[in-house]
Amino acid sequence: MFSLFYGLWKHLFSKTELHVLILGIDKAGKTTLLEKMKSVYSNIEGLPHDRIVPTVGLNIGRIEVANSKLVLWDLGGQAGLRSIWEKYYEEAHAVVFVADASCPSRFEDVKSALEKVLRHEDLRGAPLLILANKQDLPEAVSAEELARYLDLKKLDERVYMFEAVSAYDGMGIRESAEWLVEVMERSKRTEMLRVRAGATGPDSV
Numbered sequence: 001m002f003s004l005f006y007g008l009w010k011h012l013f014s015k016t017e018l019h020v021l022i023l024g025i026d027k028a029g030k031t032t033l034l035e036k037m038k039s040v041y042s043n044i045e046g047l048p049h050d051r052i053v054p055t056v057g058l059n060i061g062r063i064e065v066a067n068s069k070l071v072l073w074d075l076g077g078q079a080g081l082r083s084i085w086e087k088y089y090e091e092a093h094a095v096v097f098v099a100d101a102s103c104p105s106r107f108e109d110v111k112s113a114l115e116k117v118l119r120h121e122d123l124r125g126a127p128l129l130i131l132a133n134k135q136d137l138p139e140a141v142s143a144e145e146l147a148r149y150l151d152l153k154k155l156d157e158r159v160y161m162f163e164a165v166s167a168y169d170g171m172g173i174r175e176s177a178e179w180l181v182e183v184m185e186r187s188k189r190t191e192m193l194r195v196r197a198g199a200t201g202p203d204s205v
């Protein structure tokens with residue numbers, strides 16, 4: 001009996017975690033961003049830049065932003081590793097797509113990788129945050145310029161935003177995280193994932 005009421009209480013009052021998938025081609029700065037977000041939103045100092053190596057598996061970070069609990073999933077972006085991304089789509093509440101804004105020679109690669117992500121059925125309705133990273137470098141293009149370069153179609157019904165950030169100095173990080181939480185909390189996809197977790201998860205009543 002107690003467990004029944006406890007389960008109901010937990011279901012009604014404890015918020016489920018929101019899963020944020022951090023994607024982008026290799027060297028975009030995803031892991032550096034993850035470490036920066038951890039240090040901005042918790043007291044734990046993130047890994048120093050020179051200790052971050054190319055990602056092969058999965059890095060996970062947990063942060064709390066505006067009373068919402070986020071789980072950040074950072075995956076490797078090397079071409080041979082991108083086929084792993086889709087295994088995480090179904091459970092993701094939102095996608096952060098990181099691009100190295102200082103490297104126009106790779107924008108075509110960025111565009112095709114992002115278009116492939118957007119076409120995937122399992123990410124239907126997932127809010128999208130596209131980050132023009134490395135703004136601390138003088139050659140970095142702005143968020144607006146990156147948007148023009150990428151010239152994305154099929155964004156009509158998706159909630160999305162381009163933001164200029166620097167995973168080094170923290171520029172744009174708080175604005176990005178707060179926007180993400182706001183749109184995730186309002187999204188139909190979050191509602192759907194919460195119902196599904198409530199119906200099938202260990203806390204179901």
Ligand SMILES: Nc1nc2c(ncn2[C@@H]2O[C@H](COP(=O)(O)OP(=O)(O)OP(=O)(O)O)[C@@H](O)[C@H]2O)c(=O)[nH]1
Binds near residue numbers: 134
């Ligand atoms: N100047 C500058 N360099 C950055 C920034 N973010 C990342 N870098 C550098 O870019 C390189 C790649 O960073 P990572 O964080 O490993 O990139 P990644 O996207 O995780 O790469 P993969 O794990 O291979 O997919 C490293 O040398 C970082 O120090 C930034 O905001 N500014």
Ligand SMILES: [Mg+2]
Binds near residue numbers: 053075
């Ligand atoms: Mg990485």
